[in-house]
Amino acid sequence: MSQYIVDDREMPKFRVDRAVMVDPDVFAREKELIFDRCWLYVGHETELAKPNDFRTRTVGGRPVIFFRDSKGVIRVWVNSCPHRGATLCREPSGNARFMTCFYHGWSFSNAGKLVSLPDDESYGPDFDRPGLAAPAQVDSYRGFVFATFDPEAPDLRTYLAGAADYLDLVCDQSNEGMRVLAGTHEYSAKANWKLLVENSFDGYHAVTTHQRYFEMAIAARSGSEGDAVRARATGAGSTNTLVQSRGIDLGNGHAVTAGSPVTGGIFGRPLTPAGQAEREKRFRGFAETYGEAWVDRMRGTRNLVIFPNLVVIDLVMGVVIRKIDPVSPDYMEVSAWHLAPPDEGPELHRQRLDNFLTFWGPGGLASPDDVEALETCQRSFASRGELRYSDISRGMNKERPTGSDEFQMRTWWRRWNVIVTGEELPPEEHAPLDGVWAGTRRDPADTTTSAPATAG
Structure with missing residues (x-):
């Protein structure tokens, strides 16, 4: 057993010692071994x-x-x-x-x-x-600027590993290059920074924590569309081949929860017919450039965490860039920006901003809920003598972990563990990616028909 992690494949069971959320010595090691060395x-x-x-x-x-x-x-x-x-x-x-x-x-x-x-x-x-x-x-x-204080760190592209594909999926949504809109959403939380990392690609909490939002989203739609919102949030379909979201290990501690085309664009207030028509026209144009397989993935959603503290979420008609800055073991500061395509029409852009602010904004129906949840967790860690571990086992027994499972969080924690303690835990074995999850990007210079997606 690791110093801080129980990773039992036979049970299966994955637990993290809550000491890592409160111990000043752990925090000091994180600063030295993670934030002084990673990109x-x-x-x-x-x-x-x-x-x-x-x-x-x-x-x-x-x-x-x-x-x-x-x-x-x-x-x-x-x-x-x-x-x-x-x-x-x-x-x-x-x-x-x-x-x-x-x-x-x-x-x-x-x-x-x-x-x-x-x-x-x-x-x-x-x-x-x-x-x-x-x-x-x-x-x-692709416009995302990184720095490392370690002269011996590998080059950035090597460090990003599979996360680069998911940045491509975001950046390819504009022919002029995605741009950060004016304004920064700055907030803080009296909680350990790693709790927000977990939360940022934790699909399990969505329906319970953000109940008000999902009630609004479902009420705004009818029939199968409302069912699709509910299914995406709860991970429905996880017991068959029609999995609507996947947790994916991208290497070097990076991971993503990726939603299928069925889930793309279904959250929030429905687009107007004109807005939906423009959105579809844009996707058709991207398909001509990059191929249908790539755009099938683009139509989905993605909650991406680039180790250790960068979050890029493409959801609810907007792309959030979130930087999480640890200040002390029980306090973090957060900066967030909205990345958007500058070449979309004014009406579609207006609807994007409306949906974005409703969910992500300072007075939205997501961020305040999350801060409250994380701060209650941090306060409860005072009882770690009686409740030593947090459980992150969901989905270990599945062939294909969904976005509402916790495979992506375990991926992040295993990277954290090898950096902080020096002990490497073996990766989980799950079914390889296939179908839409493995769709590749065609070189825009190649005008031939894209090949069908193959297993990853």
Whole structure:
């Protein structure tokens, strides 16, 4: 048995010691072994529309400046003056060619070079003029910018492994490139950061925690459409081959709950006939570019977690980018953005925003429910002497785990365990992906008919 995890394949049973949610020593190891070494999300390139645009962020516990320099190059700088450490950029966003420290007046270009300092002659002609510090590596994939503080970390594309396919499924939904809309949803929770990671691709809680939302969604639809909403939320179909959602291991701790085409676009308020017609027209165009097999997957839904703390959810007519920042063992800060296709019509865009805000917004029917649930969990961990473990066993006995099972969470926890404790637990064996789950992307340069999907 692992120090923190019970992974019993014979029972089967998977449990996580609740000490990992409260122990300061565990939190310190996470900071050193996970957040100092893994690739971490910084922001999306479209947030920096013009040269000299910047955003200030926290990445891996460090303050950083997310910059597009004067030549248009994306940069990430540590937001600390190399002179005495003061915060260099104190605004959340803006446009600037230079950054001047308010403490002693040292000034830096947005390319990171020290360009002036008061009383320069007092430092002598041979003074080594320090530039801004930066993460060891910065790279991007399809507009998503990541950084790692580990110079020995593998390249980003290798790190993303199978998660790259799911970012492609999101990004291919626009011919002009998906863009982050203006505004950031910032909130906090008095709970351990790993609880929100679990929650972000936990389909099991949907109907019970978000009962009000599903009552609204079902009432807005009739007959088979209402049944489809109910089935997607509860994982109906898990006992036969018509599984409507799957939990999928993407490698390196990344995982996803992916919904089939049957489930895509069924949540929230129904689209108007004009909105639905435009949506279908867009999908037909994507099929001509990428092939029917790929677009069948695109029509579905996906709750993607990129280890350790990035969440991308394509659901309810909108794509959420969620960054989870641990602050202490029992407190996290969360930043979320809305990613959308800029080339859709104004009416479809209006309906997208309406559905998005109804579910994901600050006053929506999802996020406040989730925060309340996680905070009650954290408070109950005071009783860990009597209730030592949390159970994450659902679906271990299934040939094909669904999105309402917990296979994807166990995948994440096994990666956490090998990094934090050094003990590697064997992966679960389930039926290989086939049908819609294995549909591949055709190269847009290839005009031939796409081949049928094969088993993954």
